[in-house]
Ligand SMILES: Cc1cc2nc3c(=O)[nH]c(=O)nc-3n(C[C@H](O)[C@H](O)[C@H](O)COP(=O)(O)OP(=O)(O)OC[C@H]3O[C@@H](n4cnc5c(N)ncnc54)[C@H](O)[C@@H]3O)c2cc1C
């Protein structure tokens with residue numbers, strides 16, 4: 001398209017109903033699209049993704065709300081994201097949509113083999129989860145190899161139903177969803193006013209982000225309905241998270257490994273590690289193995305960028321790089337991304353009215 005024509009087209013497209021394309025249909029893309037329609041009802045929002053549930057990293061996650069720290073993001077910001085996510089899902093877990101959305105409270109223990117550091121002892125999120133307290137000596141007797149532990153109640157998403165619930169909310173709000181792999185953000189510039197990049201690990205290729213790297217995670221989903229409490233080793237490697245339909249057993253953290261094939265030796269190792277924490281798991285059945293690539297980054301990339309090519313400008317909002325904590329902070333980061341979309345619309349409206357003068 002001729003540059004002048006393309007500029008004109010953007011100016012006429014954006015005013016009545018700004019057209020927003022959200023790339024990605026994991027928990028980040030879907031929740032971001034939902035926050036955009038909630039905060040900007042006049043926007044026309046489309047989700048474009050090469051994969052939808054059940055084929056995203058978000059489908060592999062345990063979906064527990066326990067934050068992971070992003071070294072490059074200020075703690076008060078991470079706490080705000082977690083708090084907003086917790087508050088949103090707590091209300092959902094307390095509504096008549098809880099079972100459809102697959103969101104529920106779960107209580108359990110985080111345990112440490114050695115005395116934890118002060119940061120581990122009182123993590124920044126301790127006053128967001130419910131009833132956080134040190135474990136009693138009697139509770140610790142369940143874990144003879146561990147010295148110290150924390151008991152609390154948090155929330156858990158059953159990931160596939162939660163993603164489907166988000167998709168249903170989007171459809172009810174008129175959001176269109178198309179299967180499409182985007183090779184270059186510029187391919188969307190004549191169709192959309194604003195692009196929101198929620199492509200997870202896909203951003204490594206899509207925007208050439210070398211700071212974004214996969215941390216491979218393998219988990220097992222097993223049938224063990226008698227397990228009611230979560231157990232997480234503070235080293236972050238071994239965990240047991242009971243959900244509605246299965247118990248998730250983890251895990252692994254393999255930096256810069258791109259393989260999505262399950263490794264049988266790892267499966268055995270995860271199972272044995274979990275059984276040593278919860279011996280009743282030796283009776284678990286129907287072991288299903290899943291692998292996902294955590295989109296890991298020094299900090300979540302949550303920012304506006306205006307791309308420019310031959311005099312044409314393309315506003316982009318990035319929201320990716322949630323690493324091991326996408327579920328824990330998704331609603332908070334989605335709200336911030338929606339606010340940034342609002343800023344892009346205001347800037348477009350400003351430049352359009354100046355062009356008319
Ligand atoms: C084993 C494991 C356990 C985990 N457990 C937890 C947990 O308990 N709690 C927690 O908070 N987090 C957990 N996580 C982390 C969590 O899964 C991620 O942080 C989260 O899923 C990231 O969501 P996302 O939407 O950014 O990415 P994804 O779910 O990967 O979604 C990215 C989307 O973008 C699409 N896409 C990518 N590139 C393109 C392109 N070029 N064009 C079009 N579409 C594109 C993909 O198809 C996909 O739909 C876990 C992760 C793993 C691997």
Ligand SMILES: O=C([O-])CC(=O)C(=O)O
Pocket residue numbers: 062064066217232236239250251294323324325
């Ligand atoms: O660390 C946990 O408890 C679960 C998790 O988020 C992951 O494996 O990425």
